[in-house]
Amino acid sequence: MFGKVFKYEMKAVRRILLPLYGAMILVALLFGLTTSMTTDFSGVGEGLPVIVDIAEIILSTLFFTGLTACGVITFVVLIRRFYSDFLGSEGYLQLALPVTTNVHLAARTLTAFLWTLLSGVTALLSLAVLVFIFSFEIQDLAGFFRDILNAIRSLEIPPLSMILLLLAGLASCLSGIAHLYASIAIGSLWSGHRMIGSVLAYIGTGFVWSTLDGFLGAALDNSSDFLPFHIAGIPFSLEYSVLGAMVLLALIQFILYYIAAWLILDKALNLD
Amino acid sequence: MGILDCRNLTKKYGADTALDNVNLELIPGRIVGLLGPNGSGKTTLIKLCMNLLKPTSGEILIDGMKPGPYTKSLVSYLPDRDILENWMNVLQLLDFYTDFYQDFDAGRAVNMLSSLGIDERMPLRKMSKGTREKVQLIMTMSRRAKVYLLDEPIAGVDPAARDYILRTIISNYDPEAMVLISTHLIADVESVLDEAIFIRQGRVDLFDSCDSIRERTGLTLDEYFRRTYHFE
Numbered sequence: 001m002f003g004k005v006f007k008y009e010m011k012a013v014r015r016i017l018l019p020l021y022g023a024m025i026l027v028a029l030l031f032g033l034t035t036s037m038t039t040d041f042s043g044v045g046e047g048l049p050v051i052v053d054i055a056e057i058i059l060s061t062l063f064f065t066g067l068t069a070c071g072v073i074t075f076v077v078l079i080r081r082f083y084s085d086f087l088g089s090e091g092y093l094q095l096a097l098p099v100t101t102n103v104h105l106a107a108r109t110l111t112a113f114l115w116t117l118l119s120g121v122t123a124l125l126s127l128a129v130l131v132f133i134f135s136f137e138i139q140d141l142a143g144f145f146r147d148i149l150n151a152i153r154s155l156e157i158p159p160l161s162m163i164l165l166l167l168a169g170l171a172s173c174l175s176g177i178a179h180l181y182a183s184i185a186i187g188s189l190w191s192g193h194r195m196i197g198s199v200l201a202y203i204g205t206g207f208v209w210s211t212l213d214g215f216l217g218a219a220l221d222n223s224s225d226f227l228p229f230h231i232a233g234i235p236f237s238l239e240y241s242v243l244g245a246m247v248l249l250a251l252i253q254f255i256l257y258y259i260a261a262w263l264i265l266d267k268a269l270n271l272d
Numbered sequence: 273m274g275i276l277d278c279r280n281l282t283k284k285y286g287a288d289t290a291l292d293n294v295n296l297e298l299i300p301g302r303i304v305g306l307l308g309p310n311g312s313g314k315t316t317l318i319k320l321c322m323n324l325l326k327p328t329s330g331e332i333l334i335d336g337m338k339p340g341p342y343t344k345s346l347v348s349y350l351p352d353r354d355i356l357e358n359w360m361n362v363l364q365l366l367d368f369y370t371d372f373y374q375d376f377d378a379g380r381a382v383n384m385l386s387s388l389g390i391d392e393r394m395p396l397r398k399m400s401k402g403t404r405e406k407v408q409l410i411m412t413m414s415r416r417a418k419v420y421l422l423d424e425p426i427a428g429v430d431p432a433a434r435d436y437i438l439r440t441i442i443s444n445y446d447p448e449a450m451v452l453i454s455t456h457l458i459a460d461v462e463s464v465l466d467e468a469i470f471i472r473q474g475r476v477d478l479f480d481s482c483d484s485i486r487e488r489t490g491l492t493l494d495e496y497f498r499r500t501y502h503f504e
Contacts (some may be wrong), residue, residue, distance in 0.1 A: 004371045015359055091357040096322055097343035097372050191286065271324040 001099045005107035009081070016077050017115055021122040024066050028126035031059035032133030036124065046096055063130075067123055074119040078112045079180060083198075091271050101266035103143065109258070111258075112177045117170075164243035171250035178257035185264035194272075209253060216249055273300045273336060275419055275450045276321065280330035283316050283474075290316040292332070292474040298366070298450050300418065303441075303464055305482075306454040307493070308471035314454040315352055318423045322349050334419060348417035352424040352454075356404055358397040362390060366430050368432070369411055381414035384440065402433060409437055413444040420451040426460055435462055459494040468493055472501065 034056040084090045085108065094104065157165075187198025237241060274297040283291040291313045298304055306314050319325040320332055323339035334343040360368065362385060369376040385392060388406060396404060422441065426434045434457075442464055445451050455461055468485060470478040477500070478485070482493060489496050496499060 001372075008368065008371075011364075012357065012359055031389045089353055089355050090347075090357060092324065092351040092353065093357065095324055096344055096347075096351075098341040099372070100341055267327060269324075270326060271319065 001097075002107055005097075005099060005103055006110060009107055009111040013077060013081060013111060013115055013263040017074060017118070020070060020073055021118065024070050024122050024126050025129060027059060027062045027066050029133070031056070031063045032130045035130075036133050037226065037252050063126070067126065070119050070122055074115055078115060078177075079184070082108055082112070082181060083184055083195075084182065086097050086265060086269065087194055087271065095269075095271065096229055102262055105258070105262050105265065109174070109177055112161070116173050116177065116191055158239075161239055161243060164240065164247060166205075167241055168246040168250060171254065175250045175254035175257060178254045178261065179209075182257040182261040182264075185261040185269075188269055189264065213249055216245075216252075273333070274296070275335055276452070277333040278317070278330070279333070281317075281320065281327055281332060282329045283313075283320060283325060284328045288428070291320070294471075294474070294476055296469065296479060297477065298452065298467075300448055300450050301361055302466040303445070303451040303453065303456070305461055305465040305468040306452055306469055306471065307456065307497060308348070309456055312469060312471045313474040315423055316474075318349075318421050318452070318454055321421055322347065323463050324371075347416040348373075348375075348412050348415040348420045350412040350420075350422045350425055351410060352427070354401070354404055354408070356396045356408060358395070361395045362392040363479060365407070365411065367390070369414070373415055375416040377414050377416055380444065381410055384410045384414065384444075388436075402429060405429060406433070406436070409440060413440055416446050416449075418446075418449050420445055420449060422451065422453045424455055425453060426455060426457055447490065458497050462493045466494055470497070470500070 034052055037052060085094045085104075180202065183202035184198045185203035186205070187196075189195045190197035276296070276298040278294045278296040279293055280295040282289065294313075294317065306317065308314055312477065316325060320327055321334065321339060322344070332339060335346055337343050356365065357368075366378050366381060367382070370378050382392075385407070388403075388410075390399075390403060390407065396407070407421050410420070412420065420441075425441070429437065430492070438461065441451065443455070447475050453461055453465070465482050467479070469476060480488075483491060485491075485496060491499065
């Protein structure tokens with residue numbers, strides 16, 4: 001049943017988000033092209049009509065607001081979907097399905113996680129399109145990517161740090177989603193004004209966690225070595241310890257919020 | 273044990289009691305009317321059966337089990353509101369029901385949809401309220417379920433649509449199944465009911481076969497309802 005719930009959640013969201021991401025990349029492409037024409041990299045831009053300048057201004061506004069809008073709209077769509085699936089009219093269809101609460105929650109968490117990643121990939125891709133067009137005079141795509149890789153290598157970040165950084169990002173994304181879902185679940189315990197209840201729950205749980213996070217982080221930082229790395233035989237490094245602690249704390253946060261959301265939605269949800 | 277049992281079932285919303293110590297045993301093969309004025313607890317009882325509400329005390333058993341994924345696979349539920357996903361068209365809705373309900377008879381649904389001339393490719397968001405209600409009813413009645421819970425299926429529709437809805441229910445439910453129809457429009461459903469539950473302020477006033485009620489009172493169910501629940 002997990003696969004089926006996941007399939008329909010992806011379908012429900014993709015009709016809004018995919019065109020949005022596609023439009024974002026298209027705007028980046030057009031913005032890059034008009035900018036490269038007006039800045040006259042290749043000398044073909046001389047004597048261009050004023051309409052190209054106007055188009056560039058409009059596209060630059062669209063591009064920079066679009067970058068923010070992609071994230072904001074993804075965030076709003078995913079929250080709205082979850083809220084209506086559990087607390088709105090759609091709940092009467094979704095919660096009547098022969099599916100456990102855990103499957104409902106897990107499928108929606110995975111959906112939100114993938115779309116959040118995709119919105120990040122879209123932002124990176126849009127920037128990459130711009131950079132690529134600006135460096136088009138090189139006319140060497142392989143060389144362009146080789147330069148990027150060389151630039152990253154020149155930072156001399158150890159591979160384990162890169163992996164830990166990536167894991168910390170992914171774990172924070174998961175815990176952020178679970179935080180939102182737990183807040184909506186807590187908000188559902190209000191007899192009325194559930195949306196306000198959810199916002200207050202988000203602020204309250206965020207405050208509690210950040211306090212707890214401070215204590216836990218301090219405890220982990222003060223230790224001479226990060227236990228999982230010590231067990232794995234990785235030599236001590238402050239950088240590894242801090243990044244490892246970030247991953248661990250984000251995962252703990254994810255698990256706690258997920259369990260809270262699951263318990264409330266399974267045991268205490270009363271649909272209006 | 274019936275297919276649907278309520279034992280000392282109580283549901284409170286804060287200080288308000290929506291259902292008060294309800295005991296019922298509904299057996300298969302019957303069409304049962306859940307009859308009562310607005311706010312009497314009919315919808316609350318059905319939502320408790322679907323686990324959309326949690327009881328304050330007491331329990332509900334469907335086929336001997338507490339409401340959960342198993343009982344939901346046995347129960348076909350028509351809520352008292354529009355629940356269709358706007359992003360789907362009818363074909364996608366058929367796929368949705370086929371995916372989740374093993375007892376869903378897509379052929380039966382397609383026949384009913386075509387008899388009403390409903391375009392399967394039309395997005396649900398573009399349909400009129402009445403057409404959406406019919407689509408919802410068709411999906412509900414196209415399952416070969418053990419229990420049908422129909423919450424106000426004829427409220428807010430014109431008399432012609434009422435006839436269609438009742439015909440659809442009568443001609444599509446499995447004779448071995450139990451159908452519970454909640455309504456306050458008793459005259460319209462009286463002819464199809466085998467048994468009636470009269471409910472008021474969360475309490476079951478009367479639960480008996482329709483023939484027995486008519487015989488004992490000398491009144492139709494509608495007349496009995498009007499006399500018993502009239503406002504001074």
